[in-house]
Amino acid sequence: MNASKRRELYERLQAANPAPTTELHHQTPFELLVAVVLSAQATDKSVNLATATLFPLANTPEKLLSLGEEGLTAHIRRIGLFKTKAKNLLATCQILLDKHGGEVPRDREALEALPGVGRKTANVVLNTAFGEPTIAVDTHIFRVANRTGLAPGKTVLEVEKQLLRHTPPEFRQHAHHWLILHGRYVCKARKPDCAACVIRDLCDFRGKTG
Numbered sequence: 001m002n003a004s005k006r007r008e009l010y011e012r013l014q015a016a017n018p019a020p021t022t023e024l025h026h027q028t029p030f031e032l033l034v035a036v037v038l039s040a041q042a043t044d045k046s047v048n049l050a051t052a053t054l055f056p057l058a059n060t061p062e063k064l065l066s067l068g069e070e071g072l073t074a075h076i077r078r079i080g081l082f083k084t085k086a087k088n089l090l091a092t093c094q095i096l097l098d099k100h101g102g103e104v105p106r107d108r109e110a111l112e113a114l115p116g117v118g119r120k121t122a123n124v125v126l127n128t129a130f131g132e133p134t135i136a137v138d139t140h141i142f143r144v145a146n147r148t149g150l151a152p153g154k155t156v157l158e159v160e161k162q163l164l165r166h167t168p169p170e171f172r173q174h175a176h177h178w179l180i181l182h183g184r185y186v187c188k189a190r191k192p193d194c195a196a197c198v199i200r201d202l203c204d205f206r207g208k209t210g
Helices: 003-016 029-038 044-054 061-076 082-099 108-112 119-129 139-148 156-166 169-185
Strands: none
Touching: 003 169, 029 044, 029 061, 029 082, 029 119, 044 061, 061 082, 108 119, 119 156, 119 169, 139 156, 139 169, 156 169
Protein backbone atom coordinates (compact mmCIF):
# COMPACT_ATOMS: atom_id res chain seq x y z
CA MET A 1 0.00 0.00 0.00
CA ASN A 2 1.46 3.34 -1.00
CA ALA A 3 1.37 6.63 0.90
CA SER A 4 -1.62 8.06 -0.95
CA LYS A 5 -3.69 4.95 -0.28
CA ARG A 6 -2.74 5.01 3.40
CA ARG A 7 -3.87 8.62 3.69
CA GLU A 8 -7.12 7.85 1.92
CA LEU A 9 -7.66 4.87 4.23
CA TYR A 10 -7.36 7.01 7.35
CA GLU A 11 -9.46 9.79 5.84
CA ARG A 12 -12.31 7.34 5.25
CA LEU A 13 -12.05 5.83 8.73
CA GLN A 14 -12.04 9.33 10.17
CA ALA A 15 -15.10 10.34 8.16
CA ALA A 16 -16.97 7.28 9.41
CA ASN A 17 -15.94 7.83 13.05
CA PRO A 18 -14.49 11.31 13.74
CA ALA A 19 -13.90 10.82 17.47
CA PRO A 20 -13.18 7.16 18.23
CA THR A 21 -12.33 5.95 21.71
CA THR A 22 -11.92 2.77 23.70
CA GLU A 23 -14.96 0.66 24.48
CA LEU A 24 -13.63 0.04 27.98
CA HIS A 25 -15.62 2.10 30.47
CA HIS A 26 -13.49 4.42 32.57
CA GLN A 27 -13.38 7.95 33.93
CA THR A 28 -9.79 8.29 35.16
CA PRO A 29 -6.33 7.09 34.07
CA PHE A 30 -6.33 4.63 36.96
CA GLU A 31 -9.68 3.14 35.96
CA LEU A 32 -8.40 2.81 32.39
CA LEU A 33 -5.22 1.10 33.57
CA VAL A 34 -7.23 -1.41 35.61
CA ALA A 35 -9.63 -2.06 32.74
CA VAL A 36 -6.86 -2.61 30.21
CA VAL A 37 -5.02 -5.02 32.52
CA LEU A 38 -8.25 -6.95 32.99
CA SER A 39 -8.94 -6.99 29.24
CA ALA A 40 -5.98 -9.24 28.39
CA GLN A 41 -7.46 -12.41 26.86
CA ALA A 42 -10.94 -11.16 27.75
CA THR A 43 -13.66 -9.20 25.99
CA ASP A 44 -14.32 -5.54 26.67
CA LYS A 45 -17.91 -6.49 27.46
CA SER A 46 -16.88 -8.87 30.25
CA VAL A 47 -14.49 -6.27 31.67
CA ASN A 48 -17.17 -3.57 31.63
CA LEU A 49 -19.55 -5.87 33.51
CA ALA A 50 -16.89 -6.44 36.17
CA THR A 51 -15.82 -2.82 36.54
CA ALA A 52 -19.47 -1.70 36.75
CA THR A 53 -19.53 -3.16 40.26
CA LEU A 54 -15.84 -2.70 41.06
CA PHE A 55 -15.27 0.98 40.30
CA PRO A 56 -18.12 2.36 42.45
CA LEU A 57 -16.40 0.71 45.42
CA ALA A 58 -12.75 0.94 44.47
CA ASN A 59 -11.52 3.37 41.81
CA THR A 60 -8.23 4.44 43.42
CA PRO A 61 -5.10 2.47 44.37
CA GLU A 62 -5.90 2.88 48.08
CA LYS A 63 -9.46 1.63 47.74
CA LEU A 64 -8.50 -1.28 45.51
CA LEU A 65 -5.82 -2.37 47.97
CA SER A 66 -8.33 -2.20 50.80
CA LEU A 67 -10.47 -4.82 49.06
CA GLY A 68 -7.68 -7.36 49.28
CA GLU A 69 -7.28 -10.28 46.91
CA GLU A 70 -10.50 -11.98 47.99
CA GLY A 71 -12.55 -8.82 47.68
CA LEU A 72 -11.10 -7.98 44.26
CA THR A 73 -11.58 -11.47 42.84
CA ALA A 74 -15.24 -11.37 43.85
CA HIS A 75 -15.72 -8.72 41.17
CA ILE A 76 -13.50 -10.15 38.44
CA ARG A 77 -13.79 -13.94 38.79
CA ARG A 78 -15.72 -14.23 35.50
CA ILE A 79 -12.74 -12.77 33.62
CA GLY A 80 -10.04 -15.07 32.31
CA LEU A 81 -6.86 -15.37 34.41
CA PHE A 82 -8.61 -13.47 37.22
CA LYS A 83 -6.32 -14.80 39.97
CA THR A 84 -3.16 -13.61 38.25
CA LYS A 85 -4.77 -10.32 37.31
CA ALA A 86 -5.92 -9.70 40.88
CA LYS A 87 -2.39 -10.24 42.21
CA ASN A 88 -0.89 -8.00 39.53
CA LEU A 89 -3.40 -5.20 40.14
CA LEU A 90 -2.83 -5.22 43.89
CA ALA A 91 0.93 -5.17 43.39
CA THR A 92 0.50 -2.34 40.88
CA CYS A 93 -1.55 -0.33 43.36
CA GLN A 94 1.19 -0.65 45.96
CA ILE A 95 3.83 0.53 43.48
CA LEU A 96 1.66 3.48 42.43
CA LEU A 97 1.36 4.52 46.07
CA ASP A 98 5.01 3.91 46.93
CA LYS A 99 6.65 5.40 43.85
CA HIS A 100 4.15 7.63 42.04
CA GLY A 101 2.07 9.34 44.69
CA GLY A 102 -0.92 7.18 43.84
CA GLU A 103 -1.04 8.48 40.26
CA VAL A 104 -0.65 6.60 36.99
CA PRO A 105 2.72 7.62 35.52
CA ARG A 106 2.83 9.30 32.12
CA ASP A 107 6.00 7.47 31.22
CA ARG A 108 6.41 4.29 29.18
CA GLU A 109 9.25 2.84 31.24
CA ALA A 110 7.41 3.42 34.50
CA LEU A 111 4.19 1.94 33.10
CA GLU A 112 5.91 -1.17 31.76
CA ALA A 113 7.52 -1.69 35.18
CA LEU A 114 4.07 -2.28 36.68
CA PRO A 115 3.01 -5.93 37.13
CA GLY A 116 0.81 -7.12 34.29
CA VAL A 117 1.55 -4.07 32.13
CA GLY A 118 3.31 -4.72 28.84
CA ARG A 119 3.99 -2.53 25.85
CA LYS A 120 0.46 -2.81 24.46
CA THR A 121 -1.17 -1.80 27.76
CA ALA A 122 1.30 1.06 28.19
CA ASN A 123 0.49 2.30 24.68
CA VAL A 124 -3.25 2.23 25.37
CA VAL A 125 -2.85 4.22 28.59
CA LEU A 126 -0.46 6.73 27.03
CA ASN A 127 -2.78 7.23 24.06
CA THR A 128 -6.22 7.19 25.66
CA ALA A 129 -5.51 8.67 29.09
CA PHE A 130 -2.74 11.12 28.21
CA GLY A 131 -3.25 11.90 24.53
CA GLU A 132 0.08 10.55 23.33
CA PRO A 133 0.17 9.57 19.62
CA THR A 134 1.03 5.94 20.33
CA ILE A 135 -0.42 2.93 18.51
CA ALA A 136 -1.11 -0.17 20.58
CA VAL A 137 -1.12 -3.31 18.45
CA ASP A 138 -3.45 -6.10 19.54
CA THR A 139 -4.64 -9.12 17.54
CA HIS A 140 -7.23 -7.03 15.67
CA ILE A 141 -4.77 -4.35 14.60
CA PHE A 142 -2.10 -6.92 13.76
CA ARG A 143 -4.59 -8.63 11.46
CA VAL A 144 -5.86 -5.44 9.81
CA ALA A 145 -2.36 -4.06 9.27
CA ASN A 146 -1.21 -7.25 7.57
CA ARG A 147 -4.38 -8.15 5.71
CA THR A 148 -4.90 -4.73 4.15
CA GLY A 149 -1.23 -4.11 3.45
CA LEU A 150 -1.31 -0.97 5.59
CA ALA A 151 1.68 -1.96 7.72
CA PRO A 152 2.79 -5.57 7.22
CA GLY A 153 4.97 -7.18 9.85
CA LYS A 154 5.77 -10.58 11.33
CA THR A 155 5.65 -9.42 14.96
CA VAL A 156 3.51 -7.04 16.98
CA LEU A 157 6.45 -4.69 17.52
CA GLU A 158 7.30 -4.70 13.82
CA VAL A 159 3.71 -3.79 12.94
CA GLU A 160 3.70 -1.04 15.57
CA LYS A 161 6.88 0.48 14.15
CA GLN A 162 5.52 0.27 10.61
CA LEU A 163 2.27 1.95 11.65
CA LEU A 164 4.12 4.76 13.40
CA ARG A 165 6.34 5.19 10.36
CA HIS A 166 3.59 5.16 7.73
CA THR A 167 0.66 6.82 9.55
CA PRO A 168 0.49 10.55 8.74
CA PRO A 169 0.99 12.60 11.93
CA GLU A 170 -2.53 14.03 11.95
CA PHE A 171 -4.01 10.52 12.19
CA ARG A 172 -1.70 8.96 14.80
CA GLN A 173 -3.77 10.01 17.81
CA HIS A 174 -6.81 8.02 16.72
CA ALA A 175 -5.22 5.36 14.51
CA HIS A 176 -5.28 2.74 17.27
CA HIS A 177 -9.01 3.08 17.84
CA TRP A 178 -9.96 3.26 14.16
CA LEU A 179 -8.01 0.10 13.39
CA ILE A 180 -9.13 -1.92 16.42
CA LEU A 181 -12.79 -1.10 15.82
CA HIS A 182 -12.42 -1.91 12.13
CA GLY A 183 -10.88 -5.26 13.00
CA ARG A 184 -13.45 -6.02 15.67
CA TYR A 185 -16.57 -5.26 13.65
CA VAL A 186 -15.68 -5.32 9.94
CA CYS A 187 -12.34 -6.95 9.15
CA LYS A 188 -13.08 -9.92 11.38
CA ALA A 189 -10.72 -12.86 11.70
CA ARG A 190 -12.79 -15.73 10.30
CA LYS A 191 -14.89 -13.90 7.75
CA PRO A 192 -14.25 -10.22 7.00
CA ASP A 193 -17.36 -8.23 6.08
CA CYS A 194 -15.84 -6.76 2.93
CA ALA A 195 -19.24 -5.71 1.55
CA ALA A 196 -19.60 -3.25 4.44
CA CYS A 197 -15.98 -2.08 4.39
CA VAL A 198 -15.33 1.60 3.63
CA ILE A 199 -11.75 0.85 2.59
CA ARG A 200 -12.46 -2.22 0.44
CA ASP A 201 -11.01 -0.77 -2.76
CA LEU A 202 -7.82 0.34 -0.97
CA CYS A 203 -7.18 -3.03 0.66
CA ASP A 204 -4.61 -5.50 -0.72
CA PHE A 205 -6.41 -8.58 0.68
CA ARG A 206 -6.97 -11.09 -2.11
CA GLY A 207 -9.66 -13.12 -0.38
CA LYS A 208 -12.30 -10.39 -0.21
CA THR A 209 -15.81 -11.59 0.61
CA GLY A 210 -19.14 -10.48 -0.81
